[in-house]
Structure formats: C-alpha cells, structure tokens
Amino acid sequence: MSALGFVRKRDDKAAYLFLLPWFAGLVLITAGPVAASFVLGFTDYNLIQPPRFNGLENVTRMLGDDRLHHALGVTFTYVLISVPLQLAAALGLAMLLDRGMRGLAFYRSAFYLPSLLGSSVAIAVLWRQIFGAEGLFNQFLNLFGLTGRGWISDPDTALSTLIVLNVWTFGAPMVIFLAGLRQIPVMYYEAAQVDGAGKFTQFRRITLPLLSPIIFFNLVLQIIHAFQSFTQAFVVSGGTGGPSDSTMFYTLYLYQRGFHNFDMGYASALAWLLLIIIAAFTALNFWAAKKWVFYDD
Amino acid sequence: MNNGLSRRSLLSLGAGAVAASTLAACGGGGGDAGGEISKDAVKLRFTWWGSDARHKRTQQAIDLFTKKYPNITISGEFKEWNGYWDSLATTVAANDAPDIIQMDELYLASYAERGALLDLGTAAKHLKTDGIDPAALDTGKVDGKQYAVPTGVAAxxxxxxxxxxxxxxxxxxxxxxxxxxxxxxxxxxxxxxxxxxxxxxxxxxxxxxxxxxxxxxxxxxxxxxxxxxxxxxxxxxxxxxxxxxxxxxxxxxxxxxxxxxxxxxxxxxxxxxxxxxxxxxxxxxxxxxxxxxxxxxxxxxxxxxxxxxxxxxxYYKPSMFWSISSRSKHPAEAALFVDFLLNTTEAGEVLLTDRGVPSNSTVRSAITGKLADTDKAAAEYLATLKVGAAPRVTPNGASxxxxxxxxxxxxxxxxxxxxxxxxxxxxxxxxxxxxxx
Amino acid sequence: MTDLKERVTPVPITVEAAPVRRRGRSLAKHAGLGLLTLVMLYPVLWMVVSSLRPNNVIFRSPGLILDGLETRNYGEGWNALASPFGHYLVNSAIVVLGCIIGNLVSCSMAAYAFARLDFTGRKLWFAVMLGTIMLPIHVLIVPQYIAFSNLGWINTFLPLIVPKLLATDAFFVFLMVQFIRGLPKELDEAARIDGAGHPRIFAQVILPLMLPALATTTIFTFIWTWNDFFSQLIYLTDPDMYTVPVALRSFVDATVSTSWGSMFAMSVVSLLPIFLAFLIGQRYLVKGIATTGIK
Incomplete structure (x- = not known):
C-alpha cells in the first residue's frame, strides 16, 4: 500500500517498552492463577481441603459425563444461533443510526439502554414481564386468541428466550460498529457518488471492506463471549440452568461443579477443555480472516 | 532432551502454584476457644445472607453487643444467598474465612466434615446451649460434635x-x-x-x-x-x-x-x-x-x-445455624457473640423471628408479646405440632x-x-x- | 488510495427525486424505529413504573399503568442498607475511574505495539493475549484471591483496579489493535519521515485518530465495571467497601418477602450514571475521522 518503500528496522526495543505494562500484568496477575487452574485440573480439590493429585481422572470423567455433553450441545446451539443474529442486528442498526437522520442520539441511547442493565438482578424479573406466563408476549398472543405458556420455564423454549435476550442486548457490538463506521473517511463515499455508485455498491465496495477489521473483531469476541455465556442464564434461571437443564450453559455447569458441589478440580479441567474449544474456533476465525478482512498494511 | 527439561520446569511452576494454595488451605490453626475473653481490642468478622430487613436487624444486634463489650468490634458482611456461598467457599479456600458464619442445613456437613468449622463444644465456656430444645440442638451435630447451633426452628x-x-x-x-x-x-x-x-x-x-x-x-x-x-x-x-x-x-x-x-x-x-x-x-x-x-x-x-x-x-427444621470458623483467631470472643445472639432477650427482641422462631425457649417466650399476629400464628403452629426426631443432617456432598x-x-x-x-x-x-x- | 484522495472535492449531497416521497419514507422509518424502541424498552419502563408502586402490589398489577405515584421506595431504598446508597455509588465511581484510566493508558500502549511495531514473537504474544480471555473467571478466582490475600489487598479496590492498569483486559487491547490497523499507514510513515519516534507517533498521530476506540473503551469500561458483580462480591467483604451491584443484590432474598420497590428504585438510580455516561460518550463515538479534519 505504501508509496514510500523505505526499509523498516525491527522495533523490538520500542515494542517491549510499549508492552511493559501488559507483560507485567501477564507475569504478575494472569500467569499464576492460569497455571494454578491448569494444575488443579489434575487434582481432586474441594476448596476446603488441600488438592490431591488424581492424574487423568478428571479427563476420563468428562468422557462419561452426560450432563457435560448436554451442556456442550446447549452452548453450541446458543453460539451458532445467537452470535450471527446479534451481529446482524447490531450492524444493521449501526448503519441505520450512523448519520443523516433526526433524533439519532435518542435512538442510539434508547437501543443501548437494555445493554446497560447488564447482569442486574432485575433482569430475571424483567424478562419474566416479557416471556413469563403473564408477560407481554402472551398478552400479544391473546389478541389473536392464542394461549401462550411460561416461555422461560418451558424446557422447549427456554433457550430461545435467552437467545432473544442476547440479541436484545446488541448495544455493545452496535457501539463498536458505530465507532468503526465513523473511521471510514466520508470522502470515499463522496467519491463513489461522483462515480455514480449506488447504495448497495457503496456498502459492498466501501463499507464492508473498510469495516471488516471491526466486523472481525466483533465476530471473534462475540464467539468467545457466547461460549463463556454465564450471567444471563444464571440470573434468568436462578443459577440452576433449568428448566430441566435446558439452559445449562457450559460455564454455568462448570461453576455449579466448582462452587455448589465443591468440585473445583473437575471444574478447572472443564475450564481448560473450554479454552481448547474456544481457541480452536478463534484460530479458525483468524485463518478465515485472511480471505475477507482488509487491513491497510 | 530440551523438551523434557521444559516440561519438567513447567511442572515445577505449576507445583509452586498448587503449593501456594495448599499452604493456604492448611495454614495456621485457630486460637483457643476455651480461653479468657480478651481485654484488648478484638476485631471479628460476621457474615450472613438475607434481605435488607435482616441486614438492619442484625446490625442493631451487633451494635447492642459492641456497646456491652467496647473492646470488640464486629464487621457485619451481608450477602445474598448465591453470592454468599461463592464468597464463603473462596474465603475458606484462602484461609480467610469470617469468624462467625451463618450456616445452612444443606451445607453444614460439607463444611464441618472437611474441618472448616469449630467444634462448639470446645467453646462451651462462653457459648451456652442448655436453653435450647435438645431435639433442635441435635440438628447442628455432625458425627456427634456440635458444629453449629440452630438460630431458630421452622416446620x-x-x-x-x-x-x-x-x-x-x-x-x-x-x-x-x-x-x-x-x-x-x-x-x-x-x-x-x-x-x-x-x-x-x-x-x-x-x-x-x-x-x-x-x-x-x-x-x-x-x-x-x-x-x-x-x-x-x-x-x-x-x-x-x-x-x-x-x-x-x-x-x-x-x-x-x-x-x-x-x-x-x-x-x-x-x-x-x-x-x-x-x-x-x-x-x-x-x-x-x-x-x-x-x-x-x-x-x-x-x-x-x-x-x-x-x-x-x-419435624423441626433448623431455619439456619450459627457456626464459627475453625481458623478464627478469636474463637472465644466469637463464641461469646453467638451466645449473645442466641441466648439473650436483648438480642431476641431485635431479631424476633427473622431467623426462625427462636430456638432458646426463654427468648421465645420473652418476645411473644412483641410479635405480629402472623408471627404469633407461626409460633403457635410450631407449639401444637407433634414432631418426630429430626432427619439426619444433609450428608457431605449432597448440598x-x-x-x-x-x-x-x-x-x-x-x-x-x-x-x-x-x-x-x-x-x-x-x-x-x-x-x- | 492516493488517487481517491485527490478526487475529493466538496460534493453537494445528492438530493433524491421527490421530497414528498422522501418525507414519507423518513416518517415510516421513524414510526418503525419508535415501535422497536418501545418494545425494547418495555422491561426498562416496567422497572421504572414498578419503582413507583407500593411494594406489595408490584407483582399483582400488570402493565405499565400507574394508579398513583409512590415515591417512598426511593427514600427507603436509599437508606435500606448499612450506609446510604450514595456511599455505594461513590465506591463504584472510584473503581470505575481507576479502571477507565488503567484501560485507556495500558491497553492503548499494548495495542500500538501489536498493531504497528514489528518485533520478535509478535504473533505468539498476540495469541497469548487472546488466550488470557478464554478461561472463565470461576476457576481463576480462588488462586487469584489467595494471591491478593497474601498481598493484603482483600477488601481494598486494588484487586479490581491494578489488573486494569496492567492491560489484563485483552478485549480492549484487541479492539484498539483492530482500530489502529484500520488507520491509513501513510500517516505514521509521513510522521516518521519527519523524524518522529514511536512515542511521538503514538501520542500525536495515532491517539487522536483513535478517539472513537478510546470513547468505546471508556464507555464499556464504565458500564461493565459498574455492573460487574462477581469479582466485586468476592474481593470486597466489608459493607463499607461495597459497590453498587453488590449492594443491589443484598436487597433480594428469595425465601422471604423482598423490598422489590426499593430494589427497583435503586436500580433506576444506579442506571442513571451509566446512562449519562453513555449519552455523553456517544457524542465522541461519532467524532471519528470524518470530523477530526483528516481528509
């Protein structure tokens, strides 16, 4: 890209200077607990008594753990459905709310408001106002003479309501998209208009490639985030992953083993399996990125 | 060769991390539960779960106690149910548990059998249990030792x-x-x-x-x-x-x-x-x-x-229990405080039936006059119920x-x-x- | 790209054919967006309405219609816990401020190195950085607690703030890396020709250009720290140190009657600062390259 092809020298010294705080954090804060959790994965550790090495027992236990396999299924379903939906909603609204309309600030804030609730305890109660037996959704169905049910507490539909809940809080990726859109120089669009390019062409030829690093970022992070999804299921199901394990996310299961069943050794092993799964997905993402993410370097 | 070496050094790094947590888990025993009450300044930590109404009442009871024993300060750590157990497990793991712990029947054996709780028999000098109905008192025993005293009972x-x-x-x-x-x-x-x-x-x-x-x-x-x-x-x-x-x-x-x-x-x-x-x-x-x-x-x-x-x-179900950390540095003072909560009408009149109908019969009759009608009905129900022996405490692992x-x-x-x-x-x-x- | 740049001349915004049709479309757009807003905000509105209802009718009265205004919840909720609620707001504000400063400084530095500098092991360290966010907190918290406890940091804000000062929030490092890589490289190369070193390029060229990313980081750090429950619950044991999320949860106990009115009222109160932060912050979000004079 560069018109000025001067020879770059390696910037090791400057780089390590810039990375100094990060390295310090890695060594002093992150490394210890990560190493400890790895070692604990090969122990039987009930939190109260000292851990006891048990070799690969935790690994063999995973193979026969039906609830774990179920939790994996729930988590994969959730990741594969909710991430694309949420990103599409976020990108669509970000483009709609980017510029050239009255009341943008208002809509942006309004759409972000649900995401502000975060992991508030209130979420559990509020979500019931929509998808509970007496919630808004059932009142809407009543208008058409249909009778609903408690959507959150029916094992057939509980996971879907959590997916909707996740899509509902698309505020974070939306804001990142907005910031990314703002980084695209207006002149590109202006030039394209001069060339007579339509809206769709502009989107395909300018917005998509120039936004691709940000789309990629959102994709990678939302996938990681969705695999670790915990809070919403925890709050909505009261920590149980119910009804009947239908919202038993991987991290929720891991948490229950660790803290409710005093089974922190197994929980640590589970955490490392999750790390392997997420790392594989992320590596896949980075590999695929070479084909579609456009960097200016 | 190189590979083997790095693997070994990795292992020793991990071992160090485990050693740290092991150390924390078995480090330092508690103080002497049967000793004299200290005249010096003593700081105790007291933790419970509940809602805002309970936090208020409990804080009042703490204030009454510290007025009586000005050298003892008690910091009341209140949590909601789920966070309470996460926090308790973490602090116990780090050998940093609060001195006085509100305990539930489901978790009692899990903590007691693993050595996290003080055998209250060793603190009998400061913590009297003779005013408590024996059937109720038995619910706090694990393997024959009194690890917890019921705050009150319910049915x-x-x-x-x-x-x-x-x-x-x-x-x-x-x-x-x-x-x-x-x-x-x-x-x-x-x-x-x-x-x-x-x-x-x-x-x-x-x-x-x-x-x-x-x-x-x-x-x-x-x-x-x-x-x-x-x-x-x-x-x-x-x-x-x-x-x-x-x-x-x-x-x-x-x-x-x-x-x-x-x-x-x-x-x-x-x-x-x-x-x-x-x-x-x-x-x-x-x-x-x-x-x-x-x-x-x-x-x-x-x-x-x-x-x-x-x-x-x-049967009488203990509403919840008082227990003391086995690693408390001031078990005698902690026991004295539990005794105050359990056996004095002073505390009873503040706490009322918030943690169940008081298990101490003197306190129970002393506060009857102060109870709301519904609380009176609850106490009456308990009094007229014909109960059998309490079921076995929830076993370790079944929490x-x-x-x-x-x-x-x-x-x-x-x-x-x-x-x-x-x-x-x-x-x-x-x-x-x-x-x- | 250079030829694109040359072609830029002020272009009048092309006006679409019929203004009437345009206004109709805009009206439809607003109606659609308005409806969407209403549906999305229903739970939030319900919470606000419930905070204005007497405690015992909250779950017995449906919908959003208020019979009267019950402002008592706000007064009661404010004073329901050991300290007035303002105390928890201040604690949260301290933690949030520390985390924002930490993330802005340390993450942007790390991001600059990853995005623009060519150094040994760059790919490896980048992978390590991403790897650090792949383990769930629940298995890290106990060893972490033991470490901080040995430092005597329990019951202080340090375990919450110091990690942010050391760029442990890989999310923001990665976010800023992506933004920096999206900036035209000619800019720093031009600066380099002018004799600027990395510190100057970072401070004078890159930082001003990544204002949207910095605003995003600020807003998210604010909101996520404000809402973060688990680590604050674990590290802050003394009620004097409690932050808003920890305080809010101690209203609720599923086995007894809960002061829902007070809880909702204080939820609304605690929502205000982050909503304001967002309102202010989003103005900087939209001050991207388009308005910072780089053309």
Missing part, C-alpha cells in the same frame, strides 16, 4: 388462603384428619369455582422439605444414619405421580407456570399473588406471604396418607440436592421422564454426589 406446613376459600364458598378443611386425596378434591373444587383464574394448589417438589416429609409419612427417610440415600424408589415415584396428577387434573397450574413460580421469589409465588389457594411453605414464611398477598392466610398441618408413620412425620430435585421434578412435569424413572435417576445421582465427596 413444614400447608398455607391456605381463607379469603379465596370463602369467596368460592368452600369450607376450610380439618387439618387433623385430612389426606392427600382430600387436598386433590378440594383443590379441584377451587380450580373449577374460579374458572381457572385461581388454581387449587401451588405445586411443590422444589425443596428438600417436601421430600423429607413424604418419605417420613411412608415410614422411610431420605437418608439413613450413615448418610446413604435411603428413600425407596416407589415412595419417591408416588411423590412425583401425585405432582403429575395435580398438574394434569388442573388442580395445580400448567407445568411451565409452576416451574416459573418456583424459580421466582416468594413475592411472585401463587400464594403471594393469590392465584393458588393451597401451597406448602415453612411456617415462618407466613408473615412474608401475608404481607405480599394482602389476604387472610392460615397455617394448616400437612395432609397425610393415613398411615401410622404419618403421625410423627413433621446440591435441591438442584437435582428441581431438575427431576421438571422432567416429570414436562413428561420427559416417568415418575418411576425419575425416582431411580434421582437416587442414583444423589448417591453419586455423596460418594464422590
């Missing part, structure tokens, strides 16, 4: 909304003779009379109390003395069959509604919102329920199956029983498992957890 009961019954012109049943079949019959009348707006019964099956009682009425127990799951599958299957019948015959709400309400807080239950006429509750919850419902609620004894064993099936129970109840209600299959699966899973601990 399982059927709460009936008499306003609703009156409205539908249905007489309040006689609870000295009624059976589970009577409950079905009356419940159905209510559901029919209301046209489905109100259901007769709010289904249960989500707490350990109900299963305990059901087992005892059949002459069995949930756990045997050695801590094995001992409820016969057929008895348990009968329990779930009954719940399934309630749902199918329209006596209880549809499964998804039942599950929704069970997962919500007390204020959103069928009893509290006046959408179910009968519901099982601990008697001490009557005040909260009445406040939320705004209608007339009354405590009834549970229906029985008519068998002889049912007569002594009710997750309610989650397992809930999941199986849901599978029965949504007909993903038959009651029989659920019973077998439940027993197997619970036993596995106990064996693994």
């Amino acid at each position: 399982y009961s059927m709460v009936v909304n008499t306003t609703l019954l009156e409205q539908y012109k249905i007489p309040v049943p006689d609870d000295s003779t009624w059976t589970w079949d009577d409950l079905k019959r009356i419940g159905l009348e209510v559901s029919k009379a209301s046209g489905g707006k109100v259901t007769g019964v709010q289904s249960w099956g989500f707490d350990a109390g109900g299963v305990n009682i059901w087992a005892r009425q059949a002459g069995a127990t949930l756990y045997d003395a050695s801590g094995k799951v001992s409820i016969p599958p057929a008895v348990l299957a009968g329990y779930w069959q009954y719940l399934l019948d309630l749902a199918k015959q329209g006596i209880a709400p549809a499964p998804s509604v039942t599950v929704e309400r069970a997962g919500a807080s007390l204020d959103q239950s069928g009893t509290a919102t006046n959408t179910s006429a009968f519901g099982t509750w601990w008697n001490t919850q009557l005040t909260s329920l009445s406040a939320a419902s705004g209608q007339q609620l009354k405590l009834l004894k549970l229906p029985t199956n008519g068998q002889a064993a049912a007569a002594e099936s009710p 997750g029983i309610e989650a397992i129970l809930k999941r199986h109840t849901e599978e029965v209600l949504f007909e993903r498992r038959t009651p029989q299959a659920a019973a077998e699966s439940f027993i197997k899973e619970l036993q596995t957890e106990i064996d693994a601990a």
